[in-house]
Amino acid sequence: MQAPVLGYFCNMCAEVHRYVIPLYGNESRRLELVDKMEKYLFVRVHEWVPLPKTICRRCVLVVLQVEQYYLHLTRLALELAGLAPPEEPIDLTVKPSQPALLGRPPFHGNHQ
Template sequence: MGSYDKAFIVGYVCRLCSEQKKKVIHLYSNKAQSLKLLEKIELLPIKVEKFDNLPKTICENCIERLEIQYSLIQKIQKSNLIQRSHRIYHSNGRCPIECPLHGINDSSWSVQSDSSVS
């Protein structure tokens, strides 16, 4: 009989962190589809293909991190659209009511001229 100190617990390898975990979600399962995991993974600098010979599972820790990153990217994209819209509305230097940032008095939005920079 073997000893327990040399026993190896079989689990699944996470595609993102390469750690072996007992609790994972398969990337092509209904649960993964409902969480839009493949869509979120597309934002990473890796390529996941259904028939490659790499792991097709993702651990809970990586799912949490992926969700945080995805939320940040969505916020950045939304902010970028708002800022671009803001610029379009200011052809005359005023902030019209149609502007998405109308009424926000934040000094970080204003552009300083060369004469005011010391």
């Protein structure tokens, strides 16, 4: 007897979500999520560690926003040091052109 799958755990927030993105799927690779999680949030994800290999949309947003914030701070530091010209204000809102975050079909995993 099998229990129905109601959702998948998110690697970052550890909550169950109906819609998640596989960390080793095409969308995650395109967004470089695993690398960004480690670089900006110090979250290490390895395929051999028995933790969830999926991430929810809200946490994807967090990763991308932290990256933007980090890049902004780096740019400001260069400006203050006189090594870069002044920057335009950054926009941290989610763009409709980020398909991983909007209206993607659910991930059904490998359950049977």
